[in-house]
Every structure is written in structure tokens, then in C-alpha cells.
Amino acid sequence: MLSAIKYIFKYREKAVDRVMLYVSLLCALAVLFHLGYNTDVFTAQRFTVITAWLFYGLYVLSVLRTVLSIWIAKRVMVAHYGGLALLLYFVIVALARQTDVGVLSFLRQAEWLHLGIFAVFLTELSKSSLFFDNFYFNPTILFVISFLALILIGTLLLMLPRTTPGQQSLGFVDALFMATSGVCITGLSVIDVASRLTVFGQTVLLILVQLGGLGIMTFTGFFGYFFSGGFSFKNQLMYSEILGHNKVGSVINTLFKIVFITLFFEAIGAVLIYASVSAEDFESGGKRLFFAIFHAVSAFCNAGFSTVSDGMSHPLLRFNYNVQLIIALLFILGGFGFSIVLNTYTFIKRWVVNIFKRIFYGRPFVYRAWVIxxxxxxxxxxxxxxxxxxxxxxxxxxxxxxxxxxxxxxxxxxxxxxxxxxxxxxxxxxxxxxxxxxxxxxxxxxxxxxxxxxxxxxxxxxxxxxxxxxxxxxxxxxxxxxxxxxxxxxxxxxxxxxxxxxxxxxxxxxxxxxxxxxxxxxxxxxxxxxxxxxxxxxxxxxxxxxxxxxxxxxxxxxxxxxxxxxxxxxxxxxxxxxxxxxxxxxxxxxxxx
Structure with missing residues (x-):
């Protein structure tokens, strides 16, 4: 038995990945049906229970898969980091749902189960996202195709019944327009995002903006490397052309920095926006937090969408100059370009290191031409x-x-x-x-x-x-x-x-x-x-x-x-x-x- 398991994980690891991909896909589709399509109350109650079982089922499969993979390899590799991070997430959410720990009470909501299921699917999908090097696509064509595919997926999601309140869902043309506007980070809208989209619909739009802002290939490349354990040389060549990077060897490092910079500034912006708006203007702390995250992502990605009717011209925001400055700084940073942000970081880091060595070690300044x-x-x-x-x-x-x-x-x-x-x-x-x-x-x-x-x-x-x-x-x-x-x-x-x-x-x-x-x-x-x-x-x-x-x-x-x-x-x-x-x-x- 052990020898068979060892053989499978050593020589048939791709088959295991494929099985996990299909299982997680079915679970994600079930959750998507529950969130976006189902409007029957009885079915929704049943799916609430089913979602919990799907969450724990994926948890067990992830534990077995990660533990056995580490046991076969006899060491923890880069490919295991993602699995271990997911296991930690599963343990924390399960602990919050099964115990009465007050600090973790906010994790008992069903949304955290949905997030865990989609996270497993994302990790499994990202492992398969690097297969593009098997096709002889021009990277430019692949870049265009990735945007078209994301727009199509976004259109289908925005057409789901529960994307909009009431019985009337978005038509194909309107959904296509909104998905394209989100993926292309435009901000033009044929509907009022605040009133015509539910929280689920606004979340779909938010994800489209985030993926479109950086490019779906950037995200799949980042998670693909993180969860599969590495890039092939053909992958590095492809991403160096997509990112416009001259050095093939440092394309992985550049990919990591782009994603890190984006999430870092968006997180800082969300915290500042959250602190700059009054809690009295929101029905709950969750809606206040969602407002902050949505506007931070929309601002940094230069999208221009808002979850408030009339957008920034709403009286609550039109005269809130702190929020205006925060959002302005976010879209200016997003509009600078990642290369200049990285270059500025290198310049500041060099000066900080020079000053530190000069003060504490008495070393002379080391000058370098054209740091900027x-x-x-x-x-x-x-x-x-x-x-x-x-x-x-x-x-x-x-x-x-x-x-x-x-x-x-x-x-x-x-x-x-x-x-x-x-x-x-x-x-x-x-x-x-x-x-x-x-x-x-x-x-x-x-x-x-x-x-x-x-x-x-x-x-x-x-x-x-x-x-x-x-x-x-x-x-x-x-x-x-x-x-x-x-x-x-x-x-x-x-x-x-x-x-x-x-x-x-x-x-x-x-x-x-x-x-x-x-x-x-x-x-x-x-x-x-x-x-x-x-x-x-x-x-x-x-x-x-x-x-x-x-x-x-x-x-x-x-x-x-x-x-x-x-x-x-x-x-x-x-x-x-x-x-x-x-x-x-x-x-x-x-x-x-």
C-alpha cells in the first residue's frame, strides 16, 4: 500500500494534481451555483450545509496530499509552501467554527468557507496555468487571449441571477460591457453599481478589476510558480516578453515584486480609507470594510468604480478631503508604473543602507551611477x-x-x-x-x-x-x-x-x-x-x-x-x-x- 502511494506521488504527481483540480472545480462550481444562480430558499438552506461538507472534504484531501507529498520528498520544498498556507487557513476557520473563541468569531461566517474552496481551486488551477509553454503561441497573442478569456468569464458571472437584486438579471450586452470595463479597468458603466449589483455582483466586478489591472497572466504566473515549485525556461522566456523584462533570469523576482507592491499599497490604502470614513454612514463594519477594500483596489488599478451611488460626487465623499487625497495617491502610484516604483525603492534602499553604514560603522558612501x-x-x-x-x-x-x-x-x-x-x-x-x-x-x-x-x-x-x-x-x-x-x-x-x-x-x-x-x-x-x-x-x-x-x-x-x-x-x-x-x-x- 505504501509503495503504491509512493509510486503515485513520485511518478504520477501530475495525475494527482489533475484529480485535485477536477474535484476542486466541482466544489467551486457548486458554491458558484449557490451564490450566483440559486434563488430558492429551501435549496439555499441545503447548500449551506453542503458547502460546509465540501470545505471539510477539501481540507482532508489537502492534508493527505500535502503530508504525503512532503513524506515522499523527505523535505519541504517551494511547491509545498502554498499547501501548508492553505492548511493553516483551513485549521483556523475550522477552529473558529467548532469552538467559542471570541477572537475568531468573525471567521464563522459562510463567506470564509467559500473563500477556502475557491482558494483550493485557484491553487490547483495555477499549477496547470504554466502549460502554455506547450503551445507555440506568440506571447503577444497569449496576452490578448488572456484578456478575452477573462472578459468572457466575467460576462457569464455577471449574467447570473443573484448578481442583481430582484428578478431581472443583466442582459448579455450589458454584462459584456461591464465585464470589459472591469477587466480593461475603464470604469464606464451602463448601470448603477451601487443599486443594480448585489454584494456578489460587486465582488465579481472587484475581482475582474484586480485581475485586469495586473493582467491575468501575471497572477497565474505568480501563483503557478508559488504552488508548482518553479518555472521552466520556456515559462521564463514567455513571461519576460509579457512583462517587457530584458533579463530572463530575474523575471520571477520581478513577478513577485509586482504582485507584492500591488497588494501592499492596496492594503495600506484600504486601512487609511477605512479610518477616514465614519462608521455611522454604514450599516455594519463589514460593509465599511468592503467599501474600503473596493475603493482601494479600484483606485490603485485606476478603474474608477464605486459602490456608492454617484461615486465620489456623493455628498459623503465630495467633501471628505482625506479620502480624496488617499484615493488620489493610490491612482497616482498605480499610474506611475511598477518599474519606476521598483527603481525608486532601489534608490531609497541604497541611500538608507549607506547612511546606516556611515553612522554605525563609519564607512564612506558608495556611489553608483544611474541608480534611477x-x-x-x-x-x-x-x-x-x-x-x-x-x-x-x-x-x-x-x-x-x-x-x-x-x-x-x-x-x-x-x-x-x-x-x-x-x-x-x-x-x-x-x-x-x-x-x-x-x-x-x-x-x-x-x-x-x-x-x-x-x-x-x-x-x-x-x-x-x-x-x-x-x-x-x-x-x-x-x-x-x-x-x-x-x-x-x-x-x-x-x-x-x-x-x-x-x-x-x-x-x-x-x-x-x-x-x-x-x-x-x-x-x-x-x-x-x-x-x-x-x-x-x-x-x-x-x-x-x-x-x-x-x-x-x-x-x-x-x-x-x-x-x-x-x-x-x-x-x-x-x-x-x-x-x-x-x-x-x-x-x-x-x-x-
């Missing part, structure tokens, strides 16, 4: 300029209009800062969009088009693209043949790519505006153009026509959001075959302008 990389410097300068420009412009243009209701200079400055920075990609608004002056609307459209920084959770053509194109125009005006920034020469292919991205963005938005004038010709042209700019830039601001679009118009905006998220140039690279490199060059000619 070229891209980080460029992104930091452009972002700072855009923040100051957006804040001051909004302050001046709206001082006698939307800012008039905010009392005091500080209140007006914070509101202008929030509006000026949110316009680039976050999509939160603390005032009625119809109340803005026409110059402010045009300013917002410009900021939306520029967007956030590369490698971030934001959209738009990216700050670096705009900077390269603008500085290249200045360079040409000065009669220079080459573009130089920070004493570095910018390559010609970078300049060409910047102008290609700009041209493609204008083309995509132009086609979207033209298509909307056909499907929704009764709408104002400014409203249509603003909607298309917002969709392509994945910003989420609207002049109020989103819920009133026809089904054809909703599909057009859905496609525009998807193209804006993955990038028009990315789609062309994925769809057009690579041409063979030639060993010769044609004679050069100059074109008249």
Missing part, C-alpha cells in the same frame, strides 16, 4: 509636470464653477488636484461632469488621451509617448537631427514607435466616433467624442450618455475599451505576421513636406 534609470527619470518628470498642469488648470478654470461649493483655499486646491489627476486615467469625479466648463472638458479629453505611464495600471497613449513626440517636435524646431534627453540619444525606432502609437490612437478613436454617430446619431457630438476618448484611454469619465447608448453603441464602446487596454499596436503585432529580415537595403529618398 533613464525611463524612471523621464516618467517622473512628465508625471510631475502633468499633475501640476492639471491641478493649476482645473483650479483656474473651475474656481468660480464646480470649485465654488468647496469652502476655503485648501478644499478648493484638494478638489482641483483630485480632478486634475483623476482625469488622466482614474475616472473618479467629485462633481457632475455636466457642470464643468467647456475649456475644462477639452482639458480633460487631452489628459485622458495622454494617460498614465507605461507598465502601469492606467491607459492612454502613455506619458513617455507624449513626451517623446513633443520633445522631438521641439528638437526638429531647433534644427537638430537627433533627439537628446538627459544627455542620452533617443533611438530612431523609439521615436517612430511613439508617432505610430499616436497615429493609431487617433485612428481608433476616429473610427469609434464615426461608428457611434451611426448607431447613436441622436447624441451630441461632444458627448460622443468624450465617450470614445474615455473608452480608448480606459479612463471611465462620461458626460452621461453611457447608460443611454443603444446596444450597437455599447458594443462599439466595448471594442474601443478592449483596443485601448491591450493597445492598437499590440493587436497589430499579434495579428500581422512577422516579415523576414532582408540582407539588403533600398536606396534612401527624402519626402517633401
Amino acid at each position: 534609470s533613464f525611463n524612471s527619470r523621464l516618467i517622473a518628470w512628465v508625471t510631475a509636470i502633468l499633475i501640476v498642469f492639471g491641478t493649476l488648470s482645473t483650479f483656474v478654470l473651475e474656481y468660480e464653477h464646480t470649485l465654488a461649493e468647496h469652502q476655503g483655499f485648501w478644499a478648493k486646491l484638494v478638489s482641483a488636484f483630485f480632478t486634475g489627476t483623476s482625469s488622466r486615467t482614474a475616472g473618479f469625479n467629485i462633481a457632475d461632469m455636466d457642470a464643468f466648463t467647456f475649456p475644462t472638458i477639452m482639458l480633460i479629453m487631452l489628459l485622458m488621451w495622454i494617460g498614465a505611464s507605461p507598465g502601469s495600471t492606467g491607459g492612454g497613449i502613455k506619458t513617455t509617448t507624449f513626451a517623446i513626440a513633443f520633445l522631438n517636435i521641439v528638437s526638429l524646431a531647433r534644427g537638430k537631427d537627433d533627439l537628446e534627453i538627459f544627455k542620452r540619444k533617443i533611438s530612431n525606432d523609439t521615436v517612430n514607435k511613439a508617432f505610430a502609437i499616436i497615429m493609431l490612437s487617433l485612428l481608433a478613436m476616429g473610427v469609434s466616433v464615426f461608428a457611434l454617430t451611426i448607431t447613436d446619431g441622436d447624441k451630441n457630438l461632444l458627448d460622443i467624442a468624450f465617450e470614445c476618448f474615455s473608452a480608448y484611454a480606459t479612463c471611465g469619465l462620461s458626460l452621461g450618455i453611457t447608460p443611454h447608448l443603444s446596444d450597437g453603441g455599447k458594443v462599439i464602446i466595448t471594442i474601443t475599451m478592449f483596443i485601448g487596454r491591450v493597445g492598437m499596436l499590440t493587436l497589430l503585432v499579434a495579428l500581422i505576421k512577422n516579415t523576414r529580415n532582408r540582407n539588403f537595403a533600398y536606396p534612401q529618398e527624402k519626402v517633401l513636406f
Whole structure:
């Protein structure tokens, strides 16, 4: 008997993983049926008992699987860490449900059973997520497919009856629109998230925003490595291309840092938001906590969704300047890009270590050239300029209009800062969009088009693209043949790519505006153009026509959001075959302008 078990876990471990995947999938589907589809009271009561049995059943299977795997390996490996963490979770939840320990009383709710079951399914799925290296997909195509698959799954989940209160569930077009808006972290909505979605529906939307913000491949890669114990070399090559990382050997470390930074800032933001809102404004502590977590994730991922009717323009939030500052800092950090955050962390860490060694050991400072990389410097300068420009412009243009209701200079400055920075990609608004002056609307459209920084959770053509194109125009005006920034020469292919991205963005938005004038010709042209700019830039601001679009118009905006998220140039690279490199060059000619 023991020899058979040893043989199975040593040579047929993939078969064990497959069995656990199928079992956990069935359990997860049962819970999903209970949460999202079943509306019968008697069946719901039965499923409450069944869910507990499923939880304990998976607990027993996980114990056997993890213990036997460690026994066969005769040591604890990286692949066992995830299983041990899950076992600890199971033990704590089971202890809370079977004892009267007051500290653990909050863990007796059924939601913790659901979380445990989905966690087991996620771990088993992540072990199988690295099989993509068996397919000869271009990483760019795989990136696009992952977004399409996540949108499809999100659409099906949002169509479940218990996603919405009452008997009327979301139709396919509305569910597709909301799923795409969540995955593409846009924030445009055809429904009121606060009233038309239940807690289950809002949770689905929250998960779509989180996965879409970082990319489903980032999450599956992280958990796949953590629970399977390693990456193959082909996995490392694939993820290095998806993440845009040059060093294959450090792609795992980069993947870990991206996930850690995201969860760290979201957790800090949720705590600060929780402390900045009054408990009297919520029915319970749980709803207050969910509000804080939802807005922290939505802000850092630059999604712009809110669980409050009218969003940030609700009276409870419109004048809560502490919450505005917290949310603004979150979407600015999310819009910076992970590379600049990591680079800044390295810079600060080096200085802290130098100061520590100088004070306690008397060692001299160790200097290193270009600790802050070229891209980080460029992104930091452009972002700072855009923040100051957006804040001051909004302050001046709206001082006698939307800012008039905010009392005091500080209140007006914070509101202008929030509006000026949110316009680039976050999509939160603390005032009625119809109340803005026409110059402010045009300013917002410009900021939306520029967007956030590369490698971030934001959209738009990216700050670096705009900077390269603008500085290249200045360079040409000065009669220079080459573009130089920070004493570095910018390559010609970078300049060409910047102008290609700009041209493609204008083309995509132009086609979207033209298509909307056909499907929704009764709408104002400014409203249509603003909607298309917002969709392509994945910003989420609207002049109020989103819920009133026809089904054809909703599909057009859905496609525009998807193209804006993955990038028009990315789609062309994925769809057009690579041409063979030639060993010769044609004679050069100059074109008249």
C-alpha cells in the first residue's frame, strides 16, 4: 500500500494534481451555483450545509496530499509552501467554527468557507496555468487571449441571477460591457453599481478589476510558480516578453515584486480609507470594510468604480478631503508604473543602507551611477509636470464653477488636484461632469488621451509617448537631427514607435466616433467624442450618455475599451505576421513636406 502511494506521488504527481483540480472545480462550481444562480430558499438552506461538507472534504484531501507529498520528498520544498498556507487557513476557520473563541468569531461566517474552496481551486488551477509553454503561441497573442478569456468569464458571472437584486438579471450586452470595463479597468458603466449589483455582483466586478489591472497572466504566473515549485525556461522566456523584462533570469523576482507592491499599497490604502470614513454612514463594519477594500483596489488599478451611488460626487465623499487625497495617491502610484516604483525603492534602499553604514560603522558612501534609470527619470518628470498642469488648470478654470461649493483655499486646491489627476486615467469625479466648463472638458479629453505611464495600471497613449513626440517636435524646431534627453540619444525606432502609437490612437478613436454617430446619431457630438476618448484611454469619465447608448453603441464602446487596454499596436503585432529580415537595403529618398 505504501509503495503504491509512493509510486503515485513520485511518478504520477501530475495525475494527482489533475484529480485535485477536477474535484476542486466541482466544489467551486457548486458554491458558484449557490451564490450566483440559486434563488430558492429551501435549496439555499441545503447548500449551506453542503458547502460546509465540501470545505471539510477539501481540507482532508489537502492534508493527505500535502503530508504525503512532503513524506515522499523527505523535505519541504517551494511547491509545498502554498499547501501548508492553505492548511493553516483551513485549521483556523475550522477552529473558529467548532469552538467559542471570541477572537475568531468573525471567521464563522459562510463567506470564509467559500473563500477556502475557491482558494483550493485557484491553487490547483495555477499549477496547470504554466502549460502554455506547450503551445507555440506568440506571447503577444497569449496576452490578448488572456484578456478575452477573462472578459468572457466575467460576462457569464455577471449574467447570473443573484448578481442583481430582484428578478431581472443583466442582459448579455450589458454584462459584456461591464465585464470589459472591469477587466480593461475603464470604469464606464451602463448601470448603477451601487443599486443594480448585489454584494456578489460587486465582488465579481472587484475581482475582474484586480485581475485586469495586473493582467491575468501575471497572477497565474505568480501563483503557478508559488504552488508548482518553479518555472521552466520556456515559462521564463514567455513571461519576460509579457512583462517587457530584458533579463530572463530575474523575471520571477520581478513577478513577485509586482504582485507584492500591488497588494501592499492596496492594503495600506484600504486601512487609511477605512479610518477616514465614519462608521455611522454604514450599516455594519463589514460593509465599511468592503467599501474600503473596493475603493482601494479600484483606485490603485485606476478603474474608477464605486459602490456608492454617484461615486465620489456623493455628498459623503465630495467633501471628505482625506479620502480624496488617499484615493488620489493610490491612482497616482498605480499610474506611475511598477518599474519606476521598483527603481525608486532601489534608490531609497541604497541611500538608507549607506547612511546606516556611515553612522554605525563609519564607512564612506558608495556611489553608483544611474541608480534611477533613464525611463524612471523621464516618467517622473512628465508625471510631475502633468499633475501640476492639471491641478493649476482645473483650479483656474473651475474656481468660480464646480470649485465654488468647496469652502476655503485648501478644499478648493484638494478638489482641483483630485480632478486634475483623476482625469488622466482614474475616472473618479467629485462633481457632475455636466457642470464643468467647456475649456475644462477639452482639458480633460487631452489628459485622458495622454494617460498614465507605461507598465502601469492606467491607459492612454502613455506619458513617455507624449513626451517623446513633443520633445522631438521641439528638437526638429531647433534644427537638430537627433533627439537628446538627459544627455542620452533617443533611438530612431523609439521615436517612430511613439508617432505610430499616436497615429493609431487617433485612428481608433476616429473610427469609434464615426461608428457611434451611426448607431447613436441622436447624441451630441461632444458627448460622443468624450465617450470614445474615455473608452480608448480606459479612463471611465462620461458626460452621461453611457447608460443611454443603444446596444450597437455599447458594443462599439466595448471594442474601443478592449483596443485601448491591450493597445492598437499590440493587436497589430499579434495579428500581422512577422516579415523576414532582408540582407539588403533600398536606396534612401527624402519626402517633401
